Amino acid sequence: MDEQHHPDDERLAAFAAGDGEAGLAMHVDTCDRCAALVSDLSSLRTAMAAMPDLVPSRPLQLLPPVAPAPAPRGGLPALVHRLFAPAMAAGAALVLVGGVGMAAAPVPAGMTSAPADAAGQERASAAAEEAPGVAAFESYSADAARSMGTAFASDSLTDGAEATPLVREDSSLDPSEPLAVGGQPAMPWAAITITGAILLIVSLVLRWTVVPGAPYPPTYPGA
Amino acid sequence: MSELDPTAPAARTGGRTAPLDDEAELVARAADGDRVAFSRLMEHYQSACYGLAWRLLGNADQAADAVQDAFIHAYTAIDRYRGGIFRSWLLRITANASYDILRRAKRRPSQPLPEPDEGEAELPDVATSNPAAEAARSEMYRHLELALRQLPEDQRTAIVLCDVYGMDYNEVAAMTDAALGTVKSRIHRGRLRLRELLADHRELFGG
Known part of the structure; x- marks a missing residue:
């Protein structure tokens, strides 16, 4: 077949991909040039379909970097968890008031x-x-x-x-x-301070024993 | 073949990642929130996803970023996974993530489009009973990677998605926001261009 009668290469490529016109088959069967082109394209597709996967250039994080949501708690842990912050605040306030009171108390006027x-x-x-x-x-x-x-x-x-x-x-x-x-009767500044300190300590101990915190740094399974 | 080295910044694996034996169970567990199952799936398919991203983006760092984005998206979307081949589902997400990076690069002209990485080629560390055949295959893939890098971006994207990762024309069209006829044309022209580029190495492809 004369070269100027060859079908357009893009049509041949479509034919090689199986979505071209069926009428090209007869020409491809009889034309060495077009048959070679179709054969090359088929080999190329086969080779590309078998291209191997690639090893990542750096380690990939397999899970999103978010800590799992803490499971809902009930009973004593929930109560301790809820009361922890108010108890700490109250304890700190008592220690502060008691400390200021002790520091600012004048020499007893009764003496x-x-x-x-x-x-x-x-x-x-x-x-x-x-x-x-x-x-x-x-x-x-x-x-x-x-x-x-x-x-x-x-x-x-x-x-x-x-x-x-x-x-x-x-x-x-x-x-x-x-x-x-x-x-007037003496204000029990020391007692207030000690009460506040006890409240702080008890709150912290309960928080860390009854409601253990999440591990730090967070760990992810499989990571 | 030192002129081919820039095309292979990452080591090739021995082939394509095969599905896991207990994949269906792992997917079901992951959909129920089992992070261990999810991480096993991602670990298994990370090479496949990375290969796709690297071939689309041509840059190791961007490819790794795209895979990370894809994993995060997969983690949030796995409960909506409705069966089918899990690898294909994950590869579609990776391709979308990679294409997002390409689109962002296009929107910012100050940032040049990713260039092929430079670096030493790494031969696949795969034991084989026929080292000569394996070497020939490795050489063929190197030439193929280089030729792919030389295609225009639109043709390369379509070829990689369709011919390397087996997506059909409609999927490629949806992913690249192009008309179906445009995608077909890009693929056909891309294949012809690849054939030209590889004309000197036809023997490697059995031609």
């Missing part, structure tokens, strides 16, 4: 200089009888003040008066009761 008059001495004696320990401290204080002489007597603390022992403002109180502050 005043006892009057040097006789009535005062009598009250001091009565208090000494009720609280021997306090009396011993007061006696020591008085001795120390006297030994310091006039230099100490002019100290601003004593404001020129003779150093006198510290006694309870109201010696009729039970010595086992807290010292009075300005006439």
Whole structure:
């Protein structure tokens, strides 16, 4: 067959792919040039269909980098999990308030200089009888003040008066009761602080024992 | 054949990845949220997906990114998988992910289109009873990879999807947003061009 009568190559390619005109078959059977082209294209397709897979150039992450959603919890773990943050906040607040209270508390106003008059001495004696320990401290204080002489007597603390022992403002109180502050019961700052600290510790311990956290770093099966 | 080395930045496997024996069960478990089953499937098919992505993109890093995107998409979509050949389903996702990267590259002219990677060719590490035949096949694939790299992008994409990965014309048309006739034309012209490019190595293809 004359070359100028060859079908268009694209038609031959379609024929080789099986979606061309059936009328080309007769020509391909009789034309060496077109038969070679069809044969080459078929071989090419066969070779491409068998091309092997390729090894990735770097390790691929087989799973999306998201941690699995935590499973819903119930019972005590759920309760602890829910109360953890409020308990921590409350504990921290108590520690803060207690700490500030202890730091800012003034020298107890009830610890005043006892009057040097006789009535005062009598009250001091009565208090000494009720609280021997306090009396011993007061006696020591008085001795120390006297030994310091006039230099100490002019100290601003004593404001020129003779150093006198510290006694309870109201010696009729039970010595086992807290010292009075300005006439009011002392705020239990230490107790507040300790309560807050206990709340913090208990919250943390419960959080980490009853509700164990997710492992860090997260691990993925098969990764 | 050092001039052919740039076409093979990754090692070839011994062939195509065959389906797993327990693939149906793994797919069912993965669809139920079993991450171990899903990771086994991805591990098994990662070479197939990477091969497709690399042949479409011509760049190792972009190919790996495309496969990662495909895995993420497959993870979110596997519960909607409705049977069929799992490998084909995963390869379609990979092809879409790769084509997305190509489209993004086209939309950003400042970013050049991916060029073929450079690097040493790595021979497949496959034990064979006929080393001479295996070497000839390896040589044929190298020439084929190089010839594919020299095709215009639209022809290469269509050829790779259709001839290398067995997608039909309609799938290729849908994936590349092209008319069916356009896809056929690209494939036919691409094959003719490949034949020209490989004319000097016809003996490798049995021609």
